[in-house]
Amino acid sequence: MAKENYEADEEMTVDLDLEDGTTVTCSIVTILDVEGKDYIVLLPLNENGENEDGEVWFYRYSENPDDPNEEPELGYIDDDDEYEKVADAFDEFLDNSEFDELV
Numbered sequence: 001m002a003k004e005n006y007e008a009d010e011e012m013t014v015d016l017d018l019e020d021g022t023t024v025t026c027s028i029v030t031i032l033d034v035e036g037k038d039y040i041v042l043l044p045l046n047e048n049g050e051n052e053d054g055e056v057w058f059y060r061y062s063e064n065p066d067d068p069n070e071e072p073e074l075g076y077i078d079d080d081d082e083y084e085k086v087a088d089a090f091d092e093f094l095d096n097s098e099f100d101e102l103v
Helices: 079-095
Strands: 002-005 013-019 022-032 037-044 057-062 073-075
Touching: 013 037, 022 079, 037 079, 057 079
Parallel strands: none
Antiparallel strands: 002 013, 013 022, 022 037, 037 057, 057 073
16 A cells, blocks of 8 residues: 655655556654554645645554564544544644654
């Protein structure tokens, strides 16, 4: 589902394969810990490497602690309460950083 790409001095990105068969490259904004679970915040980019509307996507995030070379897994958040907790944690993250510098 996800493939990470990065080079020195560049932002980290991940390619997401969407259900409709398209692939979207996203910039990794941050990984948040919410109630002991990890979530990744992604900023979808267009073909020019830009974000058009400031929309971010939240996914569950997990790595295999036994194999650091294995690709991390991303999962959908389908529970509204869980999503709201992640959104609140991201708002707090934004309060502590300059979002404009991230985009």
